[in-house]
Amino acid sequence: MFPRVQLSRCASVFTRQTNTIRHFVFKQFDSLNLTEHHLPSSFYCTAPKKTFESLLEPNDVGLPPEIPEYDTLALKFKGYDFTVLERFAKHAHSVLRSMTLTTECYPMPCKSIRVNTYRLNSTIIDKTYNLDLYERVIVISNLPSIKLSPLITLLTCNTPEGVMLDVDYLSPSDEESRYIPDRQLLELQGQLEEIAIAKKKKK
Structure with missing residues (x-):
């Protein structure tokens, strides 16, 4: 991760560049004798503010972790x-x-x-x-x-x-x-095994 001081400097530089571009556009419109109504509506639609730190973070940071x-x-x-x-x-x-x-x-x-x-x-x-x-x-x-x-x-x-x-x-x-x-069940199983062995011997 970048140091926090460096991230804040990058964010401030990005904001200054955006304001410079807006000032240049307004100056050009003034030279052409145009008003702000001639600007497209999308020019005034600002996206949600995002810091430079949020751009480097993944989208699933706020989700709860998967616990095995x-x-x-x-x-x-x-x-x-x-x-x-x-x-x-x-x-x-x-x-x-x-x-x-x-x-x-x-x-x-x-x-x-x-x-x-x-x-x-x-x-x-x-x-x-x-x-x-x-x-x-x-x-x-x-x-x-x-x-x-x-x-x-x-x-x-x-x-x-x-x-x-x-x-x-x-x-x-x-x-x-x-x-x-169950002892009785075990005894019966033993008797059945003895009978099966006796039948095999007779054959």
Whole structure:
């Protein structure tokens, strides 16, 4: 870009040249004993004032910028304390709704984890703990890219102790793990496979 001082000088020179041309035309009409009524009407029609700076700027400067959006993101909250996790997931969901975002919140099946502690300098199990890992997922659709960074900062600064936050794209495996498998249906499918194998052996 040109310096502002240089642009203002160019604009003033352009204005002086225009006034000089108009003064010359009026002087010529006076020498011919003509009045201003003999001038065409277009001579007095002035275009909107434009500065020299506006001539160098593109036409779409005043338009809002195009902000890219994420297709689908998943905020995964995990924790061993059900009460703390549930309250924080509700708080995060209310924050997202206040930002006028399209969201969906749902729980994931609980995962049981067995933890063993051993005696000092031995392989003998001292104590056994059964831990339940709870998970809540908030799916966000069409999230503007400029809102992701402040959103993560806001959530991480308010995440309580014992709660883990993970931000990732929603995958098909996440959708499958959302549902608890039907054991009876799995048993029937196994029986059908055994019958099909037995028929093949007879042939």
